[in-house]
Amino acid sequence: GENVEQHPSTLSVQEGDSAVIKCTYSDSASNYFPWYKQELGKRPQLIIDIRSNVGEKKDQRIAVTLNKTAKHFSLHITETQPEDSAVYFCAASRSSARQLTFGSGTQLTVLP
Amino acid sequence: GAGVSQSPSNKVTEKGKDVELRCDPISGHTALYWYRQSLGQGLEFLIYFQGNSAPDKSGLPSDRFSAERTGGSVSTLTIQRTQQEDSAVYLCASSLQGAGETQYFGPGTRLLVL
Numbered sequence: 001g002e003n004v005e006q007h008p009s010t011l012s013v014q015e016g017d018s019a020v021i022k023c024t025y026s027d028s029a030s031n032y033f034p035w036y037k038q039e040l041g042k043r044p045q046l047i048i049d050i051r052s053n054v055g056e057k058k059d060q061r062i063a064v065t066l067n068k069t070a071k072h073f074s075l076h077i078t079e080t081q082p083e084d085s086a087v088y089f090c091a092a093s094r095s096s097a098r099q100l101t102f103g104s105g106t107q108l109t110v111l112p
Numbered sequence: 113g114a115g116v117s118q119s120p121s122n123k124v125t126e127k128g129k130d131v132e133l134r135c136d137p138i139s140g141h142t143a144l145y146w147y148r149q150s151l152g153q154g155l156e157f158l159i160y161f162q163g164n165s166a167p168d169k170s171g172l173p174s175d176r177f178s179a180e181r182t183g184g185s186v187s188t189l190t191i192q193r194t195q196q197e198d199s200a201v202y203l204c205a206s207s208l209q210g211a212g213e214t215q216y217f218g219p220g221t222r223l224l225v226l
Contacts, residue, residue: 032213034214034215036217042219043203043217043218043219043220044155044203044217045217046214046215046216049214089154089155099145099157099160099168099171100157100215101157102154102155102157103154104153104154105153105154
């Protein structure tokens with residue numbers, strides 16, 4: 001089955017700096033890669049996703065890049081703000097799979 | 113429209129008791145998932161329902177765990193003879209059709225087994 005590794009487990013940045021979280025996956029057939037943000041005590045919410053037919057996707061301050069050859073994908077947050085502080089989870093699945101496989105999460109703290 | 117809802121939001125029970133957790137998916141979503149999230153940990157897949165197909169139970173940790181989905185909508189996760197290690201947040205998610213699609217999560221049920 002799929003295995004997703006996520007790094008780093010914790011990340012602290014100064015407000016206004018960029019943050020990068022990286023994930024690797026094992027199943028070369030995986031083709032869907034979402035990122036979820038989970039604030040303390042809240043439900044995970046999708047912030048961006050990418051499919052294997054593109055290499056990069058942007059949405060305002062958030063971008064995700066995908067390298068299928070190397071089997072890794074990354075989340076980039078620019079101009080970080082304190083409200084970006086949360087746990088971020090990457091995930092991967094193939095279209096025929098029945099569930100997402102999640103990474104272990106990254107606790108991002110944006111220092112004011 | 114209404115999102116995924118779960119009840120109860122919190123449940124405290126004694127070791128050995130049975131508990132039932134409920135999930136109401138988004139209307140029209142045919143796929144429903146249960147995950148478990150232990151304190152400070154990631155999301156552990158438990159079970160998946162897709163339409164009228166047999167559920168994928170491959171993530172259930174033991175035979176004390178079971179789930180059903182009635183009428184293709186509401187789902188109930190049952191934990192029998194609860195143990196302290198069952199304490200976690202149980203999250204339900206739904207998606208429109210299933211694999212490779214956005215999953216929308218409910219607020220979770222925080223279970224504490226004393």
